[in-house]
Amino acid sequence: MLFTNATILTMNERRDIITDGGVVIEGNRITQVGKANDLALAHPEQERVDLGGKLLIPGLIDTHVHLAQAMIRGCADEYELIPWLCDRIWVLQGNYTERDGYASARLCMAEMLKSGTTTFLEAMLAHRYGFDGIAQAVEESGIRACLGGIVMDVGTYATQTAAMHPGMIESRETSLLGVLKMHEKWHGRLNDRLHVWFGPRTPGGVTPELYREMSDHARERNMGITMHLAEVKADREFLQAEYGLSPVRYAESVGLLGKKSVMVHMVWLDDDDMALLAKTGTHVSYNPSSNAKLGSGICDVPRLLARGVNVSLGCDGAPANNDYDMIREMKFGTLIQKAVTRDPKVLSAETMLEMATIRGARALGLEHAIGSIEVGKKADFAVIDLDRPHTAPAFNPVSSLVYAATGGDVDTVVVDGRIVVAGGKLLSMNEDEVIAEAKKHAAQVYRRANIPAGPRWPVI
Structure with a gap:
């Protein structure tokens, strides 16, 4: 799979930032990192995911x-x-x-x-x-x-x-x-x-x-x-x-x-x-x-x-x-x-x-496997949309990410080579069901513990 058209914060030893970048993954590993056009020419048959100019960072x-x-x-x-x-x-x-x-x-x-x-x-x-x-x-x-x-x-x-x-x-x-x-x-x-x-x-x-x-x-x-x-x-x-x-x-x-x-x-x-x-x-x-x-x-x-x-x-x-x-x-x-x-x-x-x-x-003792976007490491990364009113213009993507963005700006997440979030939607689990079950079980726990749940101000 080839992810293209991204600004990549590699977090490699030089801390390179690649504009118009791309990442090739095979199985659960990163096999190439570089300019998107070069990677596209080298892999014309590869399945592509166009990231639309978004920011790609290590997970x-x-x-x-x-x-x-x-x-x-x-x-x-x-x-x-x-x-x-x-x-x-x-x-x-x-x-x-x-x-x-x-x-x-x-x-x-x-x-x-x-x-x-x-x-x-x-x-x-x-x-x-x-x-x-x-x-x-x-x-x-x-x-x-x-x-x-x-x-x-x-x-x-x-x-x-x-x-x-x-x-x-x-x-x-x-x-x-x-x-x-x-x-x-x-x-x-x-x-x-x-x-x-x-x-x-x-x-x-x-x-x-x-x-x-x-x-x-x-x-x-x-x-x-x-x-x-x-x-x-x-x-x-x-x-x-x-x-x-x-x-x-x-x-x-x-x-x-x-x-x-x-x-x-x-x-x-x-x-x-x-x-x-x-x-x-x-x-x-x-x-x-x-x-x-x-x-x-x-x-x-x-x-x-x-x-x-x-x-x-x-x-x-x-x-x-x-x-x-x-x-x-x-x-x-x-x-x-x-x-x-x-x-x-x-x-x-x-x-x-x-x-x-x-x-x-x-x-975690996993520096050899995760933590940066480098060849040979596992394909764990997140893609953030900085083209929003509270983050644009993102001339310095590190500044925009740390000081202006939130987790709500995450668009895509890949873990171990598998896309688990796309377009901000969770793909690996049914989000509505996860929330409903948590609310149900939380209410039961509060009742068993005899602890009130709710605001301190009066509810009318």
Whole structure:
């Protein structure tokens, strides 16, 4: 298949931008990238898709997602993190069935695909959500997924005791051993679109012994680890009081750091923490909207990058962000850094786009396969229509994409060589049915949890 007539942000090593560009794919791989006319002459019989001058970019990579939270969007606005978890999120999620988990995952994947995200890293997939059903949703949607199964053995959070809803508490046998079973069953399946990771709970929810056991399994099986860390001040206070260590030093002590690890949020760090992250090759997932909305603080991305730490981008979950739109996340992610530092140059649109593409691929250990438009890489890309009143004229496509566009401007999405969105329409699933099922299951969850859903103002 030959995609022609596009401006291509290749994200290759030189960061080439190709005007009047084209991409040839065979199967699920990119076989040629260049000028559209040259490719058309070389492949006169090839099936063609004319992109009408739109912008073609590597598929966006979201390195922190909670699939189960998509259908409880807006359930806990204006809450701080700990009461947000204890009073709302865990109560709702603790009442999920496997069918609820499946419905929410499909809604989340539909939103991600339609806004240009082709790969994501799920952080803490609880046993009760039904791993097999989530994997089925990955298969149906066509998206590329790294699913982090939850690991835990303690039902507390940092300085809070007896805080976790009983429906969310899992044992070592259910969590750790369950993830290992899912790894054996699903890792590398769906033409290598599905990878299985460990997604342990934050310190306070996992004993040091279980962390070490999990880390040993991860090294033996070359599995990835992703975990929330240093998200709020309470995380730092808890680890200092309990172990006399900073969050990153504690993570190192139980084997969590390394090139196969993505630590999420990382707001409450000091210089020594950052140096250790760089030394160990540990990756960081920056989640600006979530951290800002919950009042947790802002990750010091410029200092991390200056230290040589690879930083990627994540949307987090719908109750903490309210959407899974990586294009909107790029804009907020750079603007908030400029605001807090009072420096307009501190984090550029170009760096932010790297974080959403090639740096995200690096964090997932997939830089060889995705994250840029290059020969030999998998055919994962998104096409954005910048010929709209709020984005035109797009003389600088990077600026227009990061600062002016939204996920609603995505026209076409290709994952693993398959067109899954065309003309802004989802092709891999029935969008109306996905939304209807999510609404039905969400209403059932709210009723079981005895939590009101709706506006705070009077409804007449």
